Amino acid sequence: MFTVSLISTIKKIKILKHGFSVTRNCTKTVLGEKVVPLTENTLLGRMMIYLNNVNKNFDSSPMQVNGSNTINNLVHGKTDSLRKLTIDQIANLFYAANISILSHSKQNLRKVLDILDVECCLRLASMEPNKILKVLSAFMYVVPNRITEYKFYHYATDDIDRCLKQCTKEELIHFIFYIGLQKKSKRAQTLLKKCLRNFNKDLVHNLTIEDLCIICNSTFRTNTKISNVHLLDQIKQVLNDNLSLLKDPALLITLIKTIQHNHYQDDDLLSTISCTIFFNKTFQYYTFATICHLLSAYADWLYYDEELFNLFIKQALKQLEETSVKSKKTYLTEQMRTKDILVFLRCISTLNCSNIDKEHLENLITLNIMERLSLGEFKNGVEQIVDIILYLWMIGCRPYKLIQIALTSENVGVIRKNNPKTVPHLNLLLSIIEYEENQLFQDLHLKYSSLTNFNSNQQIKSRPMLEKLLSIVQSTSTDIEKFEINYQVLHLNILGISGYKHGKKAVNIELLDGHTCVKNKKNYPNGWMQLKLRILEEQEEPLITINLEDVIAMNTSELQEFLEDEINLIC
Missing domain, CATH: 1.25.40 (Serine Threonine Protein Phosphatase 5, Tetratricopeptide repeat)
Structure with missing residues (x-):
């Protein structure tokens, strides 16, 4: 899992560690910006190592490429030689430029990258998906923090419709990784949704844990909801079946954040995680x-x-x-x-x-x-x-x-x-x-x-027993003249029932239900409800709390009698 099986690949990109301090999660590129280096010490770095290994985009070590003459020409504005080069050779120029200009001029490196950016854009229409990915990997190697600023990045990801017809599963995952570099972008959301439509049940079943983590990372970064139920089920199954992930926080959290983001967690999953954390x-x-x-x-x-x-x-x-x-x-x-x-x-x-x-x-x-x-x-x-x-x-x-x-x-x-x-x-x-x-x-x-801007109708709809409780309490024989559902604590979005006598509030009634209580602990208020109860208990008006299970267990006459007794006792 992004680990020992990739040692040979890690060695090939060892240059990424140049100047990296282990106490900082940042370094400086040759262009001078602080960035997260793409090493095995970072999640994105681990993903890049995995992708480059799977797609074999690092078959030639950047250190072995001799493109200094071509780079020299590009620095001086001579671009004719580019036309004779293949896509692979152009991709290798990125690594050569990074090495040969590293100790010289940031401006020259920017100039060379801009020239290569234009040349790659001109060739995009004729590129196969694996060639596009090779160029994107080269950009990522040199300017990981600025890849989204280059035209080729945007043209290449926009070209996803054409690429999807030719992509292998591995290439599709690689494209998803790059699209995910655009944080909270509507454009990225649209592109990712196009990619995710290609994941049928069989394809989802064959995804590795690493593949799932890449999908999860990209959808979370871009705030993209996953509508593919097969994919969400697979993520949940991986969490349940591979509890060794609990020893790898980076991968664990990547998967859990996606389950949480899509509101797909359940009692069984959280219970399993709890037990495993204690057991292991x-x-x-x-x-x-x-x-x-x-x-x-x-x-x-x-x-x-x-x-x-x-x-x-x-x-x-x-x-x-x-x-x-x-x-x-x-x-x-x-x-x-x-x-x-x-x-x-x-x-x-x-x-x-x-x-x-x-x-x-x-x-x-x-x-x-x-x-x-x-x-x-x-x-x-x-x-x-x-x-x-x-x-x-x-x-x-x-x-x-x-x-x-x-x-x-x-x-x-x-x-x-x-x-x-x-x-x-x-x-x-x-x-x-x-x-x-x-x-x-x-x-x-x-x-x-x-x-306040609360939607009381929506809350009432999700709490049908609150309306039932109101209906029953309105039929009781007490001195209370009027009952209504309202917000007893201003700006706290939890509805309750208030009773009025002579035009003044005389009693508060609160229902402990799924909206106001936690799961896995009987009748235990959540934090917002606990705050409300704490405030109401200090008010002059008496407070009655009733559990949902009691409302369900009693018939109408029993509940009516119970409420009458409570109200007459305290009011």
Whole structure:
């Protein structure tokens, strides 16, 4: 798997390691940009090694090609000699240019690459798929961080319709890899969907783990949903049948992110992963980022595994404690990203993980963010800090230092103007601060919108028992004059039932169902519901909670009697 079987190929591309420091996940190309080097130490590098081995695009070692005379001519604008060269020879010129100009001139290398780019574009129509891939591999070798800036890259990937008629399975996978280099591109999504239509059940069955990882990586990077059920089933089966993948976090996370992205995880898969992690003790291989990705798969499915979460949280906090922030640059491998910290907090708060030393967590996160602030990481905006504060608050922490820094009128104004995606979380944070620490809210001198953009009809449709509960409670004989479904906590998107007496709210009724509870733990509220219950329990109006299974188990008269007794007892 991208490993020992490829040693000979790795040796051939050894030049890629020139100048690479093992403590950094970056280096500089001859053009001067910091990039991720394509070695076996990176996921893209492993994929490239696998692809070049399978398609035998490295049959000739770049070090053995002598194209210095031709390169010299190109530097001086003499391009006539190019016409006599084959595609293979032109591809080899990329490697020769990289070597011969390496210690001389960035400008000359750019000039040569631009000339080769034009020549390859002129020949594209007559190229077979394997020749196109050979040229793309040559570009990738010299300018891995800038390949998408060259015309040939775009013309070659746009030519996919012609190529699909001639491609082998291996060549198709190779094209998918290159298309995936365009992050979150609608054009790339269209091209990938064309490629994926060629995967029938038999072809999918013959895909290697490496092939699947390449497909997963490209679809995830480009934000492309996979509609091919056979492909999604195969990815899930590979995860279930090849649990040794749990010892290879890069491949594991690549596959899991795709399952998660397409909402294709299930209880059985997550349960199997949990058991294997404990049985094989594979958690020792997991970095903070890996733990966050795994937690995210559980959180998005709301699948609760207390023992696993306790292990992950302990491991994550230990790594967080041992890691200092050395630079605001996110390409350093020895420090975790703010993005990963945010994912970690989102997951443990959404899953309502309770076995947490809240003070320790708050101190670690606050220290980490303060270090990042001192390095200028958030000079362009504090949106991430707002989300971090929200998730910490949900857990029960009170990160006052971060609140004083992030929740200023100036910062809030910038968020509302420039980052509308953060505004709902900002409104919710201010709303729950007002509920739970009103004096702090007053001291902040901030306001939030009273308007929400929630689709209550959609939620009611997905929670039919909530409407049934409303219908039954409306038929009870109590002093409550009116019942309605509404949002009792402003900006928190969970509907409940409120009862009114003399025009004032008199009781709140909450239903613990699949929308508000986690899976795999009976009647256990998810983090958002736990936040709502915590707030409602502190209000003057009494709170009644009822489990979905009780609503289902009782007939109408039994449920009516139960609700009457509860309401008459507390109201």
